[in-house]
Amino acid sequence: MLNDTPGQSIPEETRRRVLEAVRQLDYRPRGSARSLAAGRSDVILLSIPHLSIGPSIGRFVEQFAASLADAGLTLVTHLAGAPGQALPDVCAAVDASVVASLEPIDDDTARTLRRAGATIVFTTEVEAHPTMRQMGHLQAEHLIGLGHRRIGYAMPEHKLLRKIADDRFLGVADACAQAGIDPPVALDTKFDTAVMARAARRWRRESVTAVCAYNDEVAISLLAGMRRAKLTAPEDLAIVGADDIPLAQVADPPLSTIAFDLEKMGRSLAEAVVASLSGGRPRVSPPAFQPHVIHRAST
Amino acid sequence: MLNDTPGQSIPEETRRRVLEAVRQLDYRPRGSARSLAAGRSDVILLSIPHLSIGPSIGRFVEQFAASLADAGLTLVTHLAGAPGQALPDVCAAVDASVVASLEPIDDDTARTLRRAGATIVFTTEVEAHPTMRQMGHLQAEHLIGLGHRRIGYAMPEHKLLRKIADDRFLGVADACAQAGIDPPVALDTKFDTAVMARAARRWRRESVTAVCAYNDEVAISLLAGMRRAKLTAPEDLAIVGADDIPLAQVADPPLSTIAFDLEKMGRSLAEAVVASLSGGRPRVSPPAFQPHVIHRAST
DNA sequence: CTGAAAGCGCTAACAC
DNA sequence: GTGTTAGCGCTTTCAG
Numbered sequence: 126m127l128n129d130t131p132g133q134s135i136p137e138e139t140r141r142r143v144l145e146a147v148r149q150l151d152y153r154p155r156g157s158a159r160s161l162a163a164g165r166s167d168v169i170l171l172s173i174p175h176l177s178i179g180p181s182i183g184r185f186v187e188q189f190a191a192s193l194a195d196a197g198l199t200l201v202t203h204l205a206g207a208p209g210q211a212l213p214d215v216c217a218a219v220d221a222s223v224v225a226s227l228e229p230i231d232d233d234t235a236r237t238l239r240r241a242g243a244t245i246v247f248t249t250e251v252e253a254h255p256t257m258r259q260m261g262h263l264q265a266e267h268l269i270g271l272g273h274r275r276i277g278y279a280m281p282e283h284k285l286l287r288k289i290a291d292d293r294f295l296g297v298a299d300a301c302a303q304a305g306i307d308p309p310v311a312l313d314t315k316f317d318t319a320v321m322a323r324a325a326r327r328w329r330r331e332s333v334t335a336v337c338a339y340n341d342e343v344a345i346s347l348l349a350g351m352r353r354a355k356l357t358a359p360e361d362l363a364i365v366g367a368d369d370i371p372l373a374q375v376a377d378p379p380l381s382t383i384a385f386d387l388e389k390m391g392r393s394l395a396e397a398v399v400a401s402l403s404g405g406r407p408r409v410s411p412p413a414f415q416p417h418v419i420h421r422a423s424t
Numbered sequence: 425m426l427n428d429t430p431g432q433s434i435p436e437e438t439r440r441r442v443l444e445a446v447r448q449l450d451y452r453p454r455g456s457a458r459s460l461a462a463g464r465s466d467v468i469l470l471s472i473p474h475l476s477i478g479p480s481i482g483r484f485v486e487q488f489a490a491s492l493a494d495a496g497l498t499l500v501t502h503l504a505g506a507p508g509q510a511l512p513d514v515c516a517a518v519d520a521s522v523v524a525s526l527e528p529i530d531d532d533t534a535r536t537l538r539r540a541g542a543t544i545v546f547t548t549e550v551e552a553h554p555t556m557r558q559m560g561h562l563q564a565e566h567l568i569g570l571g572h573r574r575i576g577y578a579m580p581e582h583k584l585l586r587k588i589a590d591d592r593f594l595g596v597a598d599a600c601a602q603a604g605i606d607p608p609v610a611l612d613t614k615f616d617t618a619v620m621a622r623a624a625r626r627w628r629r630e631s632v633t634a635v636c637a638y639n640d641e642v643a644i645s646l647l648a649g650m651r652r653a654k655l656t657a658p659e660d661l662a663i664v665g666a667d668d669i670p671l672a673q674v675a676d677p678p679l680s681t682i683a684f685d686l687e688k689m690g691r692s693l694a695e696a697v698v699a700s701l702s703g704g705r706p707r708v709s710p711p712a713f714q715p716h717v718i719h720r721a722s723t
Numbered sequence: 724c725t726g727a728a729a730g731c732g733c734t735a736a737c738a739c
Numbered sequence: 740g741t742g743t744t745a746g747c748g749c750t751t752t753c754a755g
Contacts, residue, residue: 151512151536153512153513153516153540154516154748154749154750155460155516155519155747155748155749156456156516156517156518156519157455157456157457157458157459157460157465157519157747157748157749158456158460158731158747158748158749158750159456159748159749159750160456160731160749161454161456161457161460161730161731161732161733161747161748161749161750162730162731162748162749162750162751163731163749163750163751164731164750166456166517167517168517168518170500175482175486180478183474183503186503186506187474187503187506187507187508190503190506190507190508190509191506191507191508193508193509194507194508194509199509199513199514199517199518200502200508200509200514201469201500201501201502201514201518202500202501202502202503203499203500203501204482204485204486204489204501207485207486207489207490208486208489208490208493209486209489209490209492209493209499210489210492210493210498210499213450213452214452214498215498215499215500217452217453217454217455218455218465218466218467218498219455219467219498219500219518220454220455220456237450241452316670316671316673316674317673317674318673318674318678321674342670342671345671345674346670346671346674349674349675349676350674352676371615371641371645372615372641372644372645372671374615374616374617375615375616375617375620375644375645375648375649376648377648377651377676379617453732453733453734454731454732454733456731456732456733457731457732457733457734457747458732458733458734459733459747460731460732460733460734460746460747460748460749461732461733461734461735461746461747462733462734462735462747463734463747
């Protein structure tokens with residue numbers, strides 16, 4: 126009865142009272158025993174790339190967790206990349222049935238994960254990877270559409286963001302190639318106004334008229350550098366960010382950026398997880414994220 | 425031997441070969457079986473307050489995870505507050521032996537957690553709560569030390585941040601009372617330049633000369649509003665933020681803020697968890713966080 | 724349709 | 740000092 130097996134004949138009164146008792150004691154089956162017996166744990170482990178934690182990812186995780194909960198699955202997250210337990214260790218410890226990741230998991234780890242007790246591995250690799258690329262593509266396209274012919278790229282400071290950054294950069298490069306213009310000139314950045322001022326001048330010297338920033342934080346930081354260098358956006362240098370963080374709206378000038386539907390993304394990922402659990406192909410539905418540009422005054 | 429029981433006599437060669445084989449297969453005991461048998465899971469569940477995810481918390485979590493890993497414990501995190509699984513559900517699902525939380529856990533939940541299979545509950549309630557308060561205190565003290573006699577408080581937009589905000593606000597109010605000046609005048613905020621411009625003017629009208637912001641994001645947003653209202657910091661209104669996010673350095677003017685040692689905090693919390701596991705009192709050592717003000721141009 | 728029993732993968736406590 | 744076994748709390752399967 127507790128498992129709600131269909132086709133039973135329990136007096137309504139009794140049923141109610143038992144359920145009531147359960148609620149009162151708020152009994153919960155012990156996860157370890159449950160998964161040991163059932164051979165499947167209903168625990169989903171999400172690996173979040175180190176340091177890139179921000180409000181956007183928060184919204185995504187929330188939706189992901191909520192959708193999973195609807196399917197009776199429990200989400201826990203793990204901060205990847207940092208020192209400490211590696212993903213396979215954590216996976217084994219919580220006996221996760223599915224591992225989801227926002228950034229590509231290397232083959233070696235993936236193999237370990239898969240081997241680890243029938244644990245199914247699932248990554249967004251298939252779709253999210255292109256999405257990162259697509260974001261870069263959109264940034265550049267937007268700028269090119271505005272008439273810019275020489276584009277800069279502002280890399281993130283932290284090297285652990287490099288994998289994602291490379292993807293986004295590739296998208297920019299792609300768009301430039303497609304438009305038949307020079308490849309983007311990439312420069313490293315830092316959360317330091319003086320450094321960013323120097324970068325801005327450097328781009329100007331190289332005849333760059335617009336730059337795609339790795340994300341909004343980098344873009345805002347560049348805006349600060351420009352102010353210091355007595356340069357204005359978008360006249361001297363047009364700037365486009367990525368991720369649409371809340372602060373982008375109050376940047377000076379307000380920052381153009383690339384947004385995408387994180388709630389939808391969370392929902393799709395959850396669907397994919399559920400599907401993979403019932404033997405389906407672990408794949409997220411294509412029209413999931415719909416990245417799009419938000420045009421504000423900085424471009 | 426795999427458990428490294430002391431006092432054995434295994435030929436060195438054999439030992440080496442077995443260990444080698446283990447590494448090759450990279451075998452990992454299944455967590456569920458392990459904890460079921462041992463009655464203890466070595467999984468630590470960290471509950472992170474909904475939405476307040478930011479770079480600072482990332483650094484904290486990393487250090488926490490690393491320190492726990494040193495003690496052979498595995499950390500997973502859960503986003504609290506959001507719809508989806510509640511903390512006790514997640515706790516039961518992963519069979520956590522310790523639950524740590526950044527914000528106070530209500531008594532009801534705590535009781536459930538504690539009951540749930542000998543799971544020990546641990547919260548930072550004891551110490552972190554005061555720390556939030558202390559941050560507000562420091563903000564106000566700093567401003568008062570600079571000669572300000574009427575102080576404003578900028579509340580966060582999101583109501584789920586309210587609990588933390590109330591604590592921080594209380595610290596500000598405390599400091600004001602101690603200094604014998606008027607209580608802080610609190611205003612709601614939004615990531616919208618126009619709204620913030622209005623708030624700035626409102627504070628001026630109320631003779632406020634300095635405002636403590638809930639955090640750096642709110643502060644930066646207020647700075648944007650002031651620019652719009654043709655007000656300058658710190659002359660027209662001195663601003664102090666909290667948390668010391670990277671963007672605080674590139675704010676215009678650079679933002680004074682309250683920082684604290686997140687790495688140390690992570691380490692202390694881990695120590696406390698380990699202690700609580702060996703029967704000690706779940707308490708984090710007092711001199712753990714050392715919040716301090718970083719004085720920049722905005723005040 | 725309901726009850727009893729086997730056993731999931733490990734650890735701990737026990738005899739040898 | 741080493742091998743063996745009982746059993747952790749559940750699910751599932753298989754008789755009744």
